[in-house]
Amino acid sequence: NAGVMQNPRHLVRRRGQEARLRCSPVKGHSHVYWYRQLPEEGLKFMVYLQKENIIDESGMPKERFSAEFPKEGPSILRIQQVVRGDSAAYFCASSPSRGRTEAFFGQGTRLTVV
Amino acid sequence: AQTVTQSQPEMSVQEAETVTLSCTYDTSESDYYLFWYKQPPSRQMILVIRQEAYKQQNATENRFSVNFQKAAKSFSLKISDSQLGDAAMYFCAYRTQGGSEKLVFGKGTKLTVNP
Numbered sequence: 001n002a003g004v005m006q007n008p009r010h011l012v013r014r015r016g017q018e019a020r021l022r023c024s025p026v027k028g029h030s031h032v033y034w035y036r037q038l039p040e041e042g043l044k045f046m047v048y049l050q051k052e053n054i055i056d057e058s059g060m061p062k063e064r065f066s067a068e069f070p071k072e073g074p075s076i077l078r079i080q081q082v083v084r085g086d087s088a089a090y091f092c093a094s095s096p097s098r099g100r101t102e103a104f105f106g107q108g109t110r111l112t113v114v
Numbered sequence: 115a116q117t118v119t120q121s122q123p124e125m126s127v128q129e130a131e132t133v134t135l136s137c138t139y140d141t142s143e144s145d146y147y148l149f150w151y152k153q154p155p156s157r158q159m160i161l162v163i164r165q166e167a168y169k170q171q172n173a174t175e176n177r178f179s180v181n182f183q184k185a186a187k188s189f190s191l192k193i194s195d196s197q198l199g200d201a202a203m204y205f206c207a208y209r210t211q212g213g214s215e216k217l218v219f220g221k222g223t224k225l226t227v228n229p
Contacts, residue, residue, distance in 0.1 A: 042219030043205070093159075102161060
């Protein structure tokens with residue numbers, strides 16, 4: 001699972017700025033999941049993407065948050081006009097297909113909003 | 115909606131002893147997966163063990179084993195011969211078979227291993 005690369009590991013943003021979190025899945029994986037972990041909490045699902053498509057965004061806040069997984073390049077989770085409550089660890093996981101396969105996690109990006 | 119409950123926020127165990135972490139879940143589905151993940155201070159989510167709901171046999175991975183009680187919707191993790199490196203947060207997770215196959219996590223149990 002070390003193949004899922006997230007960057008940056010740590011990101012500090014002032015309130016009102018934009019945050020861009022990147023996730024490069026394991027080579028050959030076309031399914032990407034984003035999760036958010038608030039302090040002292042478990043991970044909560046945000047969005048599920050396949051190449052160029054958002055499949056399930058039921059966990060995404062309705063405003064300020066967006067995600068993409070282009071044909072080429074990493075998946076991006078974008079948070080506009082960040083607020084203190086966005087401070088959390090954001091994890092990306094990838095899998096090669098649906099079905100009886102497990103997802104592999106990256107090490108996460110810790111976003112701190114000051 | 116599926117929910118996962120871990121009723122033990124913290125647990126401790128002596129090195130070389132055995133400890134059991136509890137997990138219950140709620141679902142109306144019959145086919146699903148259950149997982150235990152370990153999260154050390156590095157934050158990396160490490161898969162410890164997984165169980166397929168259609169399999170009656172409990173999964174085992176070296177010193178880690180589960181007690182899967184499907185009717186009771188219980189999925190506990192037993193760690194035998196505990197080692198200092200086992201100290202971490204442990205998360206129980208549920209995944210549907212079909213749909214988006216997203217993971218639903220419990221809030222975690224912090225395990226301390228005492229030398």
